[in-house]
Amino acid sequence: MIALEAINVTKIYGTGTNAVTAVNDVSLSVRRGEFVALVGPSGSGKTTMLAMLAGLLKPTHGQIIIAEKDIGRMSESKRTKFRGQYIGFAFQANNLVPFLNAQENVELLLRLNGKLNRQSRESARNLLERLGLGERLKNRPGQLSGGQQQRVAIARALIHEPEVVLADEPTASLDTERAHQVVQTFAELIHEQNRAGIMVTHDLRMCKYTDRVIQMMDGRINRIIADRREILRLAGAADELDGHVVPVNGKPVLAGDPLADVRGI
Amino acid sequence: MSFYLALKEVWRNKGRFLLIAAVVALITTLVLFIAALAEGLASANREYIEKLNGELLVFQEGTQLSTTASRIGRQRIAELRRVPGVAAVGQVGFSTLKLVPPDGSADINVAFIGVEPGLPGEPPVYAGQQLERDRGNNVIVDEGVVARLGTKVGDTIKLKVTQGTKEEFYDLTVVGLTDRRQYFFQPAIFAPLNTWDKIRPDGNGSGANTELISNIAVVRLQDPSAQAEVAKTIEQTVKDVEVADRRTTWEALPGYAAQQSTLTTQQFFTFFIGVLVVGGFFQIQTLQKVAQIGMLKAIGLSNWTVGWSALIQIFTVNAFGVAIGAVGTLALTSNFPVTVPIMLTGTTALASVLALLAIGPLGGIVSVFVLLRIEPLRALGMAQ
Known part of the structure; x- marks a missing residue:
C-alpha cells in the first residue's frame, strides 16, 4: 500500500534570471513497510526533496500525497499540524529538546497529539529499551552520546505511529559502528511497524539496510536501485572505500570506481 | 503543551x-x-492637609495657596459661615517650633498647628479627648511625636519658642493622641487657636485687643459633592480670598510637585531598565534556541504553542521575581522606624506591582516575535 507519493514535483528557488531549479519534475512513491535511501552528491536536490516530502517546503509544481492528502496545497498551520500527526522526523543534529529527558523527548509527540496515557508511556519506555536505552530513560540529551541521542530521535520519530518516517543524514555525526547500529535499528523498526521510511544519506554503506536506493542528480532522479544484490554490492563497494567519496575538481572520481554509476560520473 | 514546555524548561x-x-x-x-x-x-x-475634615481650604487672595503667606481674620470667617452650603468653618494656623525632649537629647522640629476645638481642622483623637476652648494649655499630638518621645495622654511636653531674640519655654499637657498628621515633614502638635497664637513665634501676645488671625480657614460642606459650586460662591461673596480643595492645596506646597516628579521619573527609568534587562535576557535565550525551536516547529508544534510557551515562561519568571522583590520590600519597609519617610500603601504597592508584572511581557515581546519568525528549514540548516 502506497504511503507517500510525489507526483511531478518541481521546486524552483528565486524568480527570473535568478531562478534555480532544485528539484525538477520528480515522481516517486514509497510503500508501507519500505525503507528508501535518497542519495546523491551535494546540490543534487535530495534535501530539498526531503523537505517537500516532510511538508516543510511547498513544491512549486506537482503534488505530494500522504494519507490521501496533498500536503502541498495545505496552509502553513494545517501542514504543521499534519506533520505532528502523520510524519516522524530524525534530523542530522539538534534533534532533541535539551531540557527534557530521553523518555520525555519521545513522549513529546504523544503529548502533542493528545495520546499520552499510561499505555503509550509504556510503549515509549519499551521502544527506548528496545533501542538499548533502558538505563538512560531519565538522562537528558547532554548526558547522552551522539549515537544514543540519534536513537532517542528515532524512537520519537516512530512513537506516534506516523504514516511516514523521514531522516536527514541521521548518521552524519556518528562513528562507523554507531552509524550502522542506528540505521540498522531504524530499518528494523520501520519494517516491524510497517511505516514508510525515507533516509537522505551521503554514506552509501548505510544503503544496505534499505529496500531501495534512489539516486538524485541535478534535481532529477538519476537511477533507482531496487535489486537487493545491487544494493548490497553498492554498500559493499562503499564499505571498501570506508564510505568516503573523493572529490576531484568538484566531482567524485576514483579509478575503476564501482560506485561511478551511482554517483553519475 | 505550552505550559508543559515553558515550565519544564524553567x-x-x-x-x-x-x-x-x-x-x-x-x-x-x-x-x-x-x-x-x-x-x-x-x-x-x-x-495633615490630606486628612483634614473639611472639603475646602480658604486662603488670602494672591498668596498662591501658600499656608504661611496667607492670613485670614475673624471677619472673613464670619462671612464664610454665612455662605450657603457651608456647614462649618475652622481657623487653622501653622508655625514651626522646637519640642524639647525630656531626656535632654536634641530638640525636635515640630509643626505647631492652631485649630478651633470642635471645628474643621482639629484632628480626631484615638486616645484621650478632643481639645476644649477653655483649657488653653492642652494639646493633641500626632503619632510622629508619640514615636519619638513615647508620649502618653496626661504627659507634659515642653515647647521652645524664640520670640525676638529671647527663648521662651511652654509646658503643655497632652490630652489626646491622633494618628500620623505630619505637616511639612514634621510631627504635629495641635493646640487651641488662642494658645497657638500666644505661643507661636512673632505671635500677637495675649491677642486681647487684636483680631485673631489664622493662616487659612477649613470649610466643611453640607454636601461634599457640591464642592465646585460652593467654592465658586465663596470666591464671589467673600472678598479677597481664594479657595482650593485639599489636593490642589498639597500640590501647591513648596517643592511638593518638583520632588514627586523627580521620584516618578526615577521610577519610570527603573521600570524602563527592567524592561530592557528582561527583554535582553529572553532575546539572548531565544537566539540560543533557534535550532531547537526550528526542530519543534518541524515536528509539528504550531507557532501558537511556541509563542504561548515563551510568554508563559517570561511571565512566570518575571512574576516570581516580582513576588520575591515585593515580599522582601514589604518586609523591609514595615520594619523602618517612623522617622524614615518610607511608606508603602496598598494602592502604591499594587500599582507598582502591576506595572512590574508588565515588564516581562513588554521586554519579552521582541523575543516572542523572533520565535514566531523562525523557519524550521533555516533553523535546521536544510534551507537552500
Missing part, C-alpha cells in the same frame, strides 16, 4: 532562570522603594 534550568528572577526582584525592590519613598515624602508633606 524547572530544569533553575539556576539560569533564578538569576533573571533575582534581577527582576532587585528591580522590583528598587521600584517599590522609590515608590515608598515618594509616598513617604509626599505623605510627610501633605498628611
Whole structure:
C-alpha cells in the first residue's frame, strides 16, 4: 500500500534570471513497510526533496500525497499540524529538546497529539529499551552520546505511529559502528511497524539496510536501485572505500570506481 | 503543551532562570522603594492637609495657596459661615517650633498647628479627648511625636519658642493622641487657636485687643459633592480670598510637585531598565534556541504553542521575581522606624506591582516575535 507519493514535483528557488531549479519534475512513491535511501552528491536536490516530502517546503509544481492528502496545497498551520500527526522526523543534529529527558523527548509527540496515557508511556519506555536505552530513560540529551541521542530521535520519530518516517543524514555525526547500529535499528523498526521510511544519506554503506536506493542528480532522479544484490554490492563497494567519496575538481572520481554509476560520473 | 514546555524548561534550568528572577526582584525592590519613598515624602508633606475634615481650604487672595503667606481674620470667617452650603468653618494656623525632649537629647522640629476645638481642622483623637476652648494649655499630638518621645495622654511636653531674640519655654499637657498628621515633614502638635497664637513665634501676645488671625480657614460642606459650586460662591461673596480643595492645596506646597516628579521619573527609568534587562535576557535565550525551536516547529508544534510557551515562561519568571522583590520590600519597609519617610500603601504597592508584572511581557515581546519568525528549514540548516 502506497504511503507517500510525489507526483511531478518541481521546486524552483528565486524568480527570473535568478531562478534555480532544485528539484525538477520528480515522481516517486514509497510503500508501507519500505525503507528508501535518497542519495546523491551535494546540490543534487535530495534535501530539498526531503523537505517537500516532510511538508516543510511547498513544491512549486506537482503534488505530494500522504494519507490521501496533498500536503502541498495545505496552509502553513494545517501542514504543521499534519506533520505532528502523520510524519516522524530524525534530523542530522539538534534533534532533541535539551531540557527534557530521553523518555520525555519521545513522549513529546504523544503529548502533542493528545495520546499520552499510561499505555503509550509504556510503549515509549519499551521502544527506548528496545533501542538499548533502558538505563538512560531519565538522562537528558547532554548526558547522552551522539549515537544514543540519534536513537532517542528515532524512537520519537516512530512513537506516534506516523504514516511516514523521514531522516536527514541521521548518521552524519556518528562513528562507523554507531552509524550502522542506528540505521540498522531504524530499518528494523520501520519494517516491524510497517511505516514508510525515507533516509537522505551521503554514506552509501548505510544503503544496505534499505529496500531501495534512489539516486538524485541535478534535481532529477538519476537511477533507482531496487535489486537487493545491487544494493548490497553498492554498500559493499562503499564499505571498501570506508564510505568516503573523493572529490576531484568538484566531482567524485576514483579509478575503476564501482560506485561511478551511482554517483553519475 | 505550552505550559508543559515553558515550565519544564524553567524547572530544569533553575539556576539560569533564578538569576533573571533575582534581577527582576532587585528591580522590583528598587521600584517599590522609590515608590515608598515618594509616598513617604509626599505623605510627610501633605498628611495633615490630606486628612483634614473639611472639603475646602480658604486662603488670602494672591498668596498662591501658600499656608504661611496667607492670613485670614475673624471677619472673613464670619462671612464664610454665612455662605450657603457651608456647614462649618475652622481657623487653622501653622508655625514651626522646637519640642524639647525630656531626656535632654536634641530638640525636635515640630509643626505647631492652631485649630478651633470642635471645628474643621482639629484632628480626631484615638486616645484621650478632643481639645476644649477653655483649657488653653492642652494639646493633641500626632503619632510622629508619640514615636519619638513615647508620649502618653496626661504627659507634659515642653515647647521652645524664640520670640525676638529671647527663648521662651511652654509646658503643655497632652490630652489626646491622633494618628500620623505630619505637616511639612514634621510631627504635629495641635493646640487651641488662642494658645497657638500666644505661643507661636512673632505671635500677637495675649491677642486681647487684636483680631485673631489664622493662616487659612477649613470649610466643611453640607454636601461634599457640591464642592465646585460652593467654592465658586465663596470666591464671589467673600472678598479677597481664594479657595482650593485639599489636593490642589498639597500640590501647591513648596517643592511638593518638583520632588514627586523627580521620584516618578526615577521610577519610570527603573521600570524602563527592567524592561530592557528582561527583554535582553529572553532575546539572548531565544537566539540560543533557534535550532531547537526550528526542530519543534518541524515536528509539528504550531507557532501558537511556541509563542504561548515563551510568554508563559517570561511571565512566570518575571512574576516570581516580582513576588520575591515585593515580599522582601514589604518586609523591609514595615520594619523602618517612623522617622524614615518610607511608606508603602496598598494602592502604591499594587500599582507598582502591576506595572512590574508588565515588564516581562513588554521586554519579552521582541523575543516572542523572533520565535514566531523562525523557519524550521533555516533553523535546521536544510534551507537552500
